[in-house]
Amino acid sequence: MIEQILTGKITEAVKNLYQLEASPSQIQLQNTRKEFEGDITLVVFPFTRVSRKSPEATAAEMGEYLQANLAEVDNFNVIKGFLNISIKKEYWLSFLTENYLFEKFGFQEKQDSKPVVVEYSSPNTNKPLHLGHIRNNLLGFSLSRILQAAGKNVVKVNLVNDRGIHICKSMLAWQRWGNGETPESSGLKGDHLVGKYYVVFDKYFKEEIAVLVAGGMNADEASKKAPLIIEAQQILQKWEAGDEEVINLWKKMNGWVYDGFAITYKTLGIEFDKTYYESQTYLLGKELVQEGVQKGVYTRRADGSVWIDLSAEGMDEKLLLRSDGTSVYMTQDLGTAMQRYNEYNPEQLIYVVGNEQEYHFNVLKVVLKHLGCAWADSIYHLSYGMVELPAGKMKSREGTVVDADDLMQEMFDTSEAMARELGKIEAFDTDEARNLYRTIGLGALKYFILKVDPKKNMLFNPAESVDFNGNTGPFIQYTYARIKSVLRKADEAGYEVLLSYDNSVALHPEEKELLRKLHDFPALVLQAADMHSPAVIANYAFELASEYNRFYHELTILKEENLQSRGLRLSLSQFTAKVIVNALWMLGIEVPERM
RNA sequence: GGCCUCGUAGCUCAGUGGAUAGAGCAGCAGCCUUCUAAGCUGCGGGUCAUAGGUUCGAAUCCUAUCGGGGUCACCA
Numbered sequence: 206m207i208e209q210i211l212t213g214k215i216t217e218a219v220k221n222l223y224q225l226e227a228s229p230s231q232i233q234l235q236n237t238r239k240e241f242e243g244d245i246t247l248v249v250f251p252f253t254r255v256s257r258k259s260p261e262a263t264a265a266e267m268g269e270y271l272q273a274n275l276a277e278v279d280n281f282n283v284i285k286g287f288l289n290i291s292i293k294k295e296y297w298l299s300f301l302t303e304n305y306l307f308e309k310f311g312f313q314e315k316q317d318s319k320p321v322v323v324e325y326s327s328p329n330t331n332k333p334l335h336l337g338h339i340r341n342n343l344l345g346f347s348l349s350r351i352l353q354a355a356g357k358n359v360v361k362v363n364l365v366n367d368r369g370i371h372i373c374k375s376m377l378a379w380q381r382w383g384n385g386e387t388p389e390s391s392g393l394k395g396d397h398l399v400g401k402y403y404v405v406f407d408k409y410f411k412e413e414i415a416v417l418v419a420g421g422m423n424a425d426e427a428s429k430k431a432p433l434i435i436e437a438q439q440i441l442q443k444w445e446a447g448d449e450e451v452i453n454l455w456k457k458m459n460g461w462v463y464d465g466f467a468i469t470y471k472t473l474g475i476e477f478d479k480t481y482y483e484s485q486t487y488l489l490g491k492e493l494v495q496e497g498v499q500k501g502v503y504t505r506r507a508d509g510s511v512w513i514d515l516s517a518e519g520m521d522e523k524l525l526l527r528s529d530g531t532s533v534y535m536t537q538d539l540g541t542a543m544q545r546y547n548e549y550n551p552e553q554l555i556y557v558v559g560n561e562q563e564y565h566f567n568v569l570k571v572v573l574k575h576l577g578c579a580w581a582d583s584i585y586h587l588s589y590g591m592v593e594l595p596a597g598k599m600k601s602r603e604g605t606v607v608d609a610d611d612l613m614q615e616m617f618d619t620s621e622a623m624a625r626e627l628g629k630i631e632a633f634d635t636d637e638a639r640n641l642y643r644t645i646g647l648g649a650l651k652y653f654i655l656k657v658d659p660k661k662n663m664l665f666n667p668a669e670s671v672d673f674n675g676n677t678g679p680f681i682q683y684t685y686a687r688i689k690s691v692l693r694k695a696d697e698a699g700y701e702v703l704l705s706y707d708n709s710v711a712l713h714p715e716e717k718e719l720l721r722k723l724h725d726f727p728a729l730v731l732q733a734a735d736m737h738s739p740a741v742i743a744n745y746a747f748e749l750a751s752e753y754n755r756f757y758h759e760l761t762i763l764k765e766e767n768l769q770s771r772g773l774r775l776s777l778s779q780f781t782a783k784v785i786v787n788a789l790w791m792l793g794i795e796v797p798e799r800m
Numbered sequence: 801g802g803c804c805u806c807g808u809a810g811c812u813c814a815g816u817g818g819a820u821a822g823a824g825c826a827g828c829a830g831c832c833u834u835c836u837a838a839g840c841u842g843c844g845g846g847u848c849a850u851a852g853g854u855u856c857g858a859a860u861c862c863u864a865u866c867g868g869g870g871u872c873a874c875c876a
Binding site for chain 1: 803804805806811812813814815816817818819820823824825834835836837838839840841856857868869870871872873874875876
């Protein structure tokens with residue numbers, strides 16, 4: 206692209222004019238702001254020190270050098286310390302003709318390198334997925350695709366938390382109050398059924414605590430002494446001992462949950478290359494901890510528990526193994542990290558996990574390093590912010606969650622209502638209409654969530670719901686459908702998309718802006734991959750669609766009489782459609798041919 | 801309390817040291833006998849939390865303060 210060419214020539218210019226070996230960070234190129242003339246701007250302040258001239262003089266001098274020595278440079282102007290460079294029309298036209306048919310525009314060649322393992326979703330099996338999981342799933346899936354587009358060899362992994370006290374709570378409540386209810390008998394989706402009993406457990410558990418507290422016990426103690434929690438713990442112990450009856454119930458109820466999750470994932474359009482189960486990995490870390498004790502990097506206390514002192518790293522002491530020899534969260538994660546390292550020998554291990562676990566992942570890295578695992582540095586925690594509701598944080602047990610299945614259904618219903626209101630439905634048969642509502646509803650939801658910086662907390666207001674106009678997924682999808690409509694009509698009319706233009710063809714401002722936007726896409730994909738941020742792609746897609754709509758509104762395409770111009774606009778349209786598809790693919794958003 | 805993080809228009813968000821800080825929504829006013837109006841155009845709206853500092857240049861980096869969130873379990 207032109208930026209590379211310019212960077213090379215600017216390096217040369219600085220060397221010849223000022224005898225300076227410029228570092229890449231000194232060469233600051235940016236797109237020229239619309240209010241100024243030019244395409245690309247060089248900030249020359251960093252060079253004034255060596256030029257010993259004013260910013261204006263330095264910029265002028267460099268501009269002259271570039272114009273004289275670089276064929277692509279048409280002209281330049283100087284405003285303060287900014288050198289605005291105009292690139293020749295030929296460059297833009299040849300960029301268009303060389304790329305507008307390129308299906309994989311924006312995608313890098315796949316590198317022959319070690320894989321990047323992305324873990325996301327990682328649900329518990331005691332309740333259905335909610336809005337928080339949706340953000341996790343969308344981020345993980347989209348990041349995987351962005352990395353793939355950047356040429357990485359990506360493995361998408363899910364680690365299902367299928368064991369532990371929370372599942373035992375649902376099991377116990379179902380045994381006691383379920384009357385043999387099944388997904389078939391109740392018509393409830395499996396994960397919702399199990400989640401229902403998780404709530405039932407909590408209700409009776411709270412009642413027991415209340416009784417104990419009324420009897421004079423303090424709340425903390427009561428929550429440990431309540432009969433229900435004790436019984437749930439006994440079930441967990443039986444599970445760990447391999448008790449057949451408990452295991453069978455566990456398998457049955459988890460089976461229901463998996464059936465439910467499968468539907469949710471499918472509706473959401475999320476996939477994994479491999480699924481791991483914590484019941485099969487939770488013991489893995491113990492040997493590592495023993496190894497650490499032998500190496501003397503972890504310490505065993507008199508009661509048998511194992512600790513690591515991280516005060517040198519500015520952290521606390523951390524428990525690695527309980528006194529009774531059982532694993533804690535950290536033990537398990539040490540094990541699964543090691544397993545993953547051995548299995549894939551990855552270039553990078555990415556964990557898509559909420560920012561509430563930042564401390565945990567910092568500790569994980571340090572603990573691994575103490576063991577001598579230099580690869581701990583390849584662990585990247587994509588620490589995304591919480592989704593908050595107007596009332597505050599979501600809490601499963603208090604019923605203040607936005608359920609994933611309900612939310613998606615609402616999006617489908619809203620997009621249907623919207624389509625009816627706009628009088629769009631006559632054109633579609635039932636199946637096509639149904640698909641359209643899904644495509645648009647999901648597009649709205651996914652874009653809404655992915656457009657915000659992953660690191661930031663975000664607010665979701667169910668009452669105002671998700672928009673379908675303005676800076677939204679449907680806006681981008683609509684732009685695509687609009688282009689396709691034009692292209693269909695061009696095809697019917699037998700119009701040709703020209704493969705080359707003579708230099709007399711005009712390049713209007715709207716055409717030029719659109720072309721420049723398209724031109725930026727490949728570099729932007731790399732940036733998004735580097736920043737681990739789908740938001741970068743989402744915002745780009747919106748800007749591209751806006752740019753196209755402006756172009757569409759200002760200039761005629763099919764009615765244009767100049768064949769050169771008509772051909773140019775058709776190829777621009779085709780190119781834009783392709784880039785929209787590619788960008789939205791990276792977000793996991795599909796595109797309708799008509800809407 | 802220690803550590804981490806966020807604070808930009810009425811609301812939701814862009815802006816990874818560069819020019820006069822941008823979008824969408826909401827509000828107001830226009831544009832469909834012409835390629836899809838889920839679109840386009842215009843108007844109003846800002847002490848970039850506050851105060852210092854670094855720099856030719858700060859919403860962006862540093863320090864402090866204020867405010868929101870998170871975290872500091874033999875829970876996961």
